[in-house]
Each structure stands twice: as structure tokens, then as C-alpha cells.
Amino acid sequence: MQKHAHAKIPDEYVSVFHSGRRSEMNGSTSVDGYASHHLPQDQVVESHELSNYDGGLNAQDNNSAFFRYYGIPVFSPMGQKWIQSHRGTSDILKTLLSFGLPWASYPSHSTSEQEAGGKSGGTPVELPDRFVTEACIAFYKCGKVGLIYPIADMSLLEDSVKTAYSPSSDESPQALSIAKAFVLSFVTFCSAADRREHMSYPVDGERCALEAESMLSTVHDPAHSLGKLQVLLLLLLFHFSQGRLELARELMISIARSANDLSPAMRLSEPPSSPEGTVTPCCTSYKESTFRTLYWNSFMLDKELAFRTGTPVLMLAESLIPASLNATESPNEYLSKLLPTHDPQNHRSETSISHLKLSLIMSRVYSELYEPQSLKKPDTETLRTIRALDDELEEWRLSIPRACRPTLHISDLPTQSTTDVELLLINLRYHHSLGCIHQAVSRCQPCGPMTEALRSSLNLSVRASVSSLEILRATRFTLNRELFWFICFYLLSAILNLLCKVITEPFDFDNPECMRILKDTPVILREMDTHQLTSTERRHLDLMILLSSELSAMVEGSSVRNGI
Template identity: 25%
Template sequence: MSTCPLIRLLALQIQCSVGDEKSACDWCSEHNLACTYTRETQVKKKRNRAKLRDVQELLKRVEQLESTVANSRSDSQASVQCDQNASFDIVATPVPLIQSGFSGSSRGLSDELTAVQRSTPSFPSTPINSPLVPAHNSTVECSLGQNWYCMGLPLLSDRGEQWIQSKTGQDFTFSMLRLFKCYPSILESSLPSRVPNEELWRLPAEKTVQEMAAAFFKSSLHSAFPILDENSFQMVLGRAYEQTQNASSRSGSFPPSESAARVFVMAALALMGCGDEMVRRMYAAKVQSLLGYVTEQPSLIGLQTVLMLQRFYWSNERNSSVNVLHSIACRMVCALGGHVCLPCPSGSSLAWDHDGPLLRRLFWLCYMSDKDVSLRSGQPPLLTEEHCDLTPPACFSAQSQGSYGNETQIALLSFSPHRLNLCFLKERVYRELFSYRASKLADAAVLLCIRQLDDAIEVWRSSITMELRPKLSITTRVAAPTMLPGSAEDTLRVYLQLEYHYMMTVVHTTVRRCGADSIVSGNIPDDLHSAIHSSCDISLEASRSTLDYIANSAAVLAKENATHIGFYTSVAALSLFSDMLSHPRSPRSSVWIEHLDTATRLLRSLLGPCFSERTEDQINDAVDLLQELNRLGRCAVAKAREDVQ
């Protein structure tokens, strides 16, 4: 018996309170009717209650985030404290630490986690074999580059230092070495905190500057890095001393053109030197404090001033300051149009007194410096072939015949085809091995790039005349270069030899980045294993030859340019050290230890009153690095033997 439509309609309006589906509703029970109304069972939605396991996982994640933020803040504070002691460094803003208090409710926990995730920068988890593992040792990277790996692990990183400690059993950080310490800025150490305006702008007598300039233009430093030319220097010098007798000079207020000229002369005094290192540092500090007078508007005077100050910092191994000044110089030379080749005026083959050729010469100095800065610091190059006219100047073509006889050709030696082609090669090396795109390459692609770059380096080496051509293998019996005073050809020969070894080391040590997954699994394919060992052998031979070459000619190099000793020695020693860590039980580890011992003794024997304080500091930096890497290498060998027993 079915109910009528009215009952059905009323039933839809009646809220049935029956708990059991089989029981009749109140309406049907009261009227003794069979209840035919079927009610859908209401399913109660389960509340999203946080399980204990979920809460524990969230707590663990939040603790990880807090730890990451805390570590980031401590690193930032340490870098800020270090950068305050280094001139022209860029200070990173420390990441604020999130103060999280957790309540017992799941809602409070979720809100806290959301706040932490929104306030915390992203720190991607990078596998150990990835070349993008962050390296916090920025000072070391700024000096030695990004080509250092051991079993796929970046050596100059925090995890790399931990790996060194595990292999040697010794506490070690690269910041412990003299070469990578942060020193007080030249501005703080060379000038008092408050300098009277008149004293800040003071220059020596014009006659004194003229005598220093005459000696400088005849020196090898001017031939190696010709920022200045005599004609333009005399013009700026006259402008700097134009109003020295006026009342404006006594008050320390000058017209803009004279202010820029005075800063220019101070930078020249810091570059030229006068036998007193403290005087050079004082003028460099003045230029640093007055740099805004020459960089506000792009000009040739400003560009030359920046390049001279950069060269001073380069010789003092202030790498952070070098990089920042280099960026300013590159942007300024492009703003002036130096990246576009301008034709030489008719009737003059060089015409250095003309703005166009002088600007083009400064561009080439910036371009060559750009390649060195990018490889050593790991930062992208600023001047590349896509945006610059790299046509070799016609007035330099005579050097391709190997003629270095007259004074003009010596002054242009920095722009020889051998050096320019080497710079083109360095740009290619960075693009194919160290750019962001290159960091995504598979092992096979990396090995192919290494082989192609090796062929390109050999083509470059073969293009050099026999008198200057570098060699891969150099024995300890090779005679040291004579490098007669003013001998531009000898200077170029030494430079090409050291740069060839450096390029071979940089390219072939990168092979240690390959095979990380296979090394962990213990199953390295034979072809990959053979390719890795082949490149390692080449880089080790280049590094060994570098140490032998520097050891035999260190006295000559120190007189010419002591920066060669610290940098090239560090690169070669770190290459041998990486091999000792990777193969501590190999017989050649003892050979590398012997080479480090020999190089250390020979460099230490150079110390004496014949060198300047700056040169002695640079030699001591190299000696300190060799001694520490030698000690750690011995510890790695001893620990490997103990583990076997």
C-alpha cells in the first residue's frame, strides 16, 4: 500500500528523527501506515584532524627551515663582517631569523609553517654530484675559480671542506690560509677616520710627479699594462695643477674638471709608485674615497682612473675590489662607445693622442681583464663577442710577424695576437664549461667540450712562433728565463708559458666533475674511466711543470711581477692536492708531496731585504698555501694506509 501524494509532500517537510533505517517514521507510526519513505543515509564528513605522524613531519620540516635560515643568517653576518674589512665589497643583507612558537593545535602549526615558508628564501636541495652546490667560500672562489672537483663534489665549498676533513682527519677551512684571509681595507688602514678636505686633495709638487712619470713610461709595467700615454697624461697633469695658487685650492674646492684631473693624478701616483709602499697605499685610499668625482659621468679620465686603481688592487691581490672596479670600467667603456671599433685617423698609424684609438686601447685592456676575472671569480663575463666588435686593430698586425724591436711595438706588446687569441679562447672556455647552461650538461657532453677545448688550445699554441711557444712538460733542469730589464719578448714568453699551463689545468681538472653517480655506485664505465684519467694526467703534468717553472724562475718573476707567484702556484698546488685526496694510496702521491716540498723551500729562500714588503707578503702567501696542502696531503696518505691496515 502506497501513501498518497499529500503524505509524500508532508513527509518531505517532516524531519524524521528515526535513527534506524528499518523503523517507521513518527507520522506513519501514528497513522498505522506502512512507512515507504526512504531517507538517504547522511554520511558525516571526517574532520581533517592532524595525525601525530603528520605533526611530527611538519615539526621536523619547520626545524629544518629554521636551521637553514639560522645558517644563512650566520653566513651573511660573517660575510658582512669580512666585507666591512675589504674595500668595495658588496654587503649582502642578512636573512631575518623567524621566531616560531608552536601551539598544540594543528591549525596553529599550519599557520606557523606557512609563515616560515613565506618568509624563508628558497634553498633547493642539490645533489652532491651537481655543479650547482653552493660554495660559501666566496673569497676562495674569487681567487681560484670554479673548476675544482673531487668525485663530483665542488672542492671549494663547505661540503668540500668537510670531505677534506674526512679524508685527512684534520680540521681545515680555506679561510685559515693567508692567501684567502680578509685584510683591513686600504681606505681604513691608510687614511685616518677624519681627513681635512684640503689634505685629502693635496698633491705633491708638479716636478716630482713629472720625474715619476718619466721613469714610469720607460718601465716594463707600462709596457705590460699601458693605461696611460704621455701626451694625454701631460694634458691632464697641467689641468690638475692649473689652479694650485688660487684660493679655491686652499679651501679644497675645485671645478669639476680639475677635481677629476686631481683624482686621475692620485691614481697615477698609486700605480707608478715612488719606492714607498705606504705612499702608494695612501694615494689609492684617496682615490677610493674620491672615486665619485670621476665615475658620475663617463669620461676617458674617469675610465683611466678606474683602471689604474683596479691595477693597483690587482697587484695587492684585493680580488673583491678588483671585481667591482672591473664592472665599473666595463660599463664605462661601453658607455663611451669603446666596444665598437673606430677607424684610425688618416695620416697616423697609431695616434694615441686621438680619443678614438685611446678609447679602443682601453677597451682591449678591459676585455682582456674581463676574461681573467670571469675565470678566476666564476662570475659571467661582461664583454662578449655577441655585443663587442673584436676585430683586431690593424695597427697591431705587424706584431704577428714577431717583431718587437722599437719602443712603440714594446708599448703595444700587451695586444699581441697571441694574447688576444688567448682571451678569445678564455671566453669560449667559460661559456662551454662554467656558464649556467654548461652546468646542466651530461657527462658525455662535458667530456666532448673538454676534448674540443683541448684541440683549440693546441691550435693556439701551435700558432705561436718557436721562440715564444710554450711547452706542456718542463723539467727541473730547464734554465730560468733571463728576463733582461725592459725585455718585452722575455716577459711575453714567461706569460704565455704560465698561461698555457693554467689553461690546461683549468680545462682538464673540470673532468673530475664527471662520473659522480658512477663513483657512488662503484660501477664506472671503462670509457668514462679512461677519459677521466686521461684528462687528470694532463692537468697534473701541467701543474707539476708550473711548480718547477716557477721554482726555477721565482727570483726573476718576483722582480717583474710577484702576483704571478701567488696565483699560478696556488692553482698548480691545488691541482696536485686534489689528486692526492682522490688517490691517497697511489705512488705518485709521494711524488706530489716531494714537488710541494721543493717548491716551498725554493720560494722561502727568496725572502730577504731585496724585495718590497708587498712582494714578501705575496711570496709568504704562496709558501703558506704550499705548506698547508703538503701537510694535509701527508695526512691523507697516512690515513689511507691506516684504514687498509
């Protein structure tokens, strides 16, 4: 398959920026604060810029401070002023902004810790019916549960089930607590992540999650560190699949601390496989192999949360790279060797490893383009970084078998893709990664012959957003809660990136395509099958439909006034 077509940034153009000139808006972009319940708008535009805003926006001024937030376009104070000047005060936008990040859900009840604290210490834990637990295991093994497969070792889960349901166990109290917490967290995860239609679990996922957290709080023996890490990961995925990013972030802090502490003892920085990628059990113990899978799944979710919330990453890939790394080996090549080995008997492992490798690239995208210090790079270094990351992303894409290879062109997808959730997800992650890489070029000051190359790179970010909306239009799925929150993030990111493009460059040739897909977006949302969603998600979806309709009308009206 042909590489995505765009103009490369040649060396002779990069040299134009050796003076280190930067646009004023880029130089003042602040990222000192991090995400809270409401949109962290001060990160995007500082007050002295806002006071000088006169209601217009010159495309030559650069758009990075207008919408950018860690690779995600959101409404900055300047953006809201622009909207008000062209559309008036909008109740829909006010409602959306009051929600906080538009792809997150904020529970109004007390936190799980507070609720769990009200439980009597002597109250026995009530496990789900064993038939339900065994059914969850069977569904999971068939690949019918979860967009991410978090269980590091199925035999450990099955042993935990035997221990937890045994009427008389010889296990220690802490071992019994871990076993029960594992069962509860696994059933909790399955209750929210089952992808089959008309499937309802006869369990209270919220209660099971509280019980699991309560049991986990009683376990302090280091011998159970791996089991504790597995339970935390399942609970994180449960909250993640409900759109509760604040709670997921709290759990991620505990996971990262535990995983980083265990890494040296588990020899994480030592490759577990031979150069050919075949499993070598003599080099990796059972515990080390289990930990490796847990670590890298946690690593991937850490990056997903960072780009959704704007909070800093907690698990740094750079910490695993030895100072004595061979000059002939790139850091990414070395890190790829540290990933879990491919299991030929597990058809899901190849897909999982592809996602993990993409997370390695996104870790670099964060640290080299969106981490606070990276915003101080001179333009020449930013351009080189963009080019290097683009090459890495394309190398990753071409390494994936053609049948499931992500693409910018929907016509290139295999015919069965309209019902393939895994293929949908890997395409959305690829589009978002490509968009984040190339949107960073907006921080560079256009200069002479370099302007067209910069425009080409920015247009590729736009193309990625269009592709995300097109693939959603081409697919038909029943939305469960987990899939809804994944799609919500990628969909809104794409919409806002296109809006950014249309507003800041109203005479650009790509505008008709951008406006067409913006007009189609409310239709795409209305046609989604939502019978598995809760009333909370349906209200959130209704707001997304109203928002996309209003933005479409706003942009169309602006274009008419500008004579497009």
C-alpha cells in the same frame, strides 16, 4: 714545437654519451651563490651529499664535487671532512679557511670610500712631487713597471701631468680633477708594481689611491668618460696587485658598466685594422683607439677576477659578435680582429695582444664550461666543448714566437727564461687555462672504452699543474707585491689540483710525480726572495709554506696506508 701530447677524444667515443647520462654528483653541483669573504663552500657540495658522506671517497664516483670551484680546486665541506678523517683537526687549515680565498688579502680597515668620505670637501689635493711622477713615467716607458701595461695613451698621461702641476690652468674644474686623478692613480699603480730590486717610492700609495677616488667622484661630465675609465683601471690594478680582490671586484663593476655603455659610440664591434693587421688611422679615431685598448685590458682583468673569486664575468665577448656573422668565420677569429692593433714601435704590444687573445679563450672557458648553465650540459656536449677549446688554446700557443712560446716542458724554455717575468707569467696563464679546460672532464661519467680518454684528459690538467710548480722552481725572482699575488694564485691552484688528483685516485700511475712536486713546494716557497714584501704578505707566505708541508705529509701518509 710539437703539440702537447695527450689522447684526443675521438668522435666515436663522444657518441657513447648521446644518452645524456650524468653522474649524480655532477648533476647536483650547485653554483647559485657567489664569492664572499669566506670560501663559498655551498657552491661545491650540497647538504644532502654531505650528509651521506661516510669518510671515504670512491674514485669512480667522480671528483668534480669534491674540490671544483669555477676551475679552481678548493676545499669543499666534503674535502674538509676527508682531511679530518685522515689527519685530524688542523689548526693550519682552519686558519687558511678563515682567510677566505687563499690567494686574496682582506683589509681589516674601513673601505676606501669610507675613509675618503672623512676628508673635508675644501681640502686641496696633495699631488706627489713632480720629480717622482716624471720618474714613474720614465720607468714605465722602460718596461720596468707592471705585469700588465694599462696606459692606453702615454701622450694623454703626459698632458695630464702638465695640467695637474700647472700653477694656473685654463682647464675646467672637472678637467683639472681628471688630470689630478690620473696622476695620483698612475703613481699609486707604480708604487706597487715596480719590478726592480731595492726600489722604494717616496709616496703613500694608499693615500694617493684615496685621493684619486675622491677626485673621481666629482667628475660627471660625459666628455671625460675615457679619462675616468683610465683612472678606474689603474686603481683596480693597484688593489689587484695588493691581493684585494673584493675591492678590485667593486671597481670592476664600475669599469664594466662604463665600458659597456661606451662600446656602441666607440664602434668597438667594428675591426680597427685591415685584414693584414696593419694600422688604418682613417678607420679608427684617436678616442676610439684609446677606448679599444682600455676596453680589452679591462676585459682581461674581468676574466682574471672571475677565475680568482668565482664571481660571474661582467664583460661578455659574445655581446660583440653580430648575429649576421659570416659562416666561414669563427667567433674567435672575428673577436681577434677587434683587439687593439699591433704597434711596431712598441715592443710590449705584441706580448699584450697575446695575453688579450688568451683572455678571449678563457672567456669561452668560463661561459662554456663553468658558467652555471654550462654545468647542465650533457656529457657529449661537454666533451665536444673541451676538445674545441683545447684546439683553440693550442692554436693560440703555436701563434706565439718560439722564443716566448709557453710550454708544458721546462726543458723547452729558452735559457734566459729564469729571469724573464713576462715569460713566467704567460706560461703560468697557459698552464692554468689548459688545466681549467681539461679538469672539466671530471664531470663526465666514465663509460667503457671512453674511460681511458677521460683519464688522459684529466692527466693533462695534472701535467699543467706540475709544469706551473716546475717553472716556479726553475726561476729566481725578487717578489714585489704585484708578482707575489699573481704567483700565489697560480701556485695554490696547482697545489690543490694535484692534491685533488692524489686523493681521488690514490693508485694512479702519476702519483709519484705528484707527491714529489708536493714535497718540493715548501722548499720552493722558502727560497723565494721576499725582501720587498710587507709583513702581511710574509705572514701569508709563511701560512702557504705550512699548508703545503701539511698537505704533503697528509698525502704521503695516505699513500703509505694504501700501500703505494
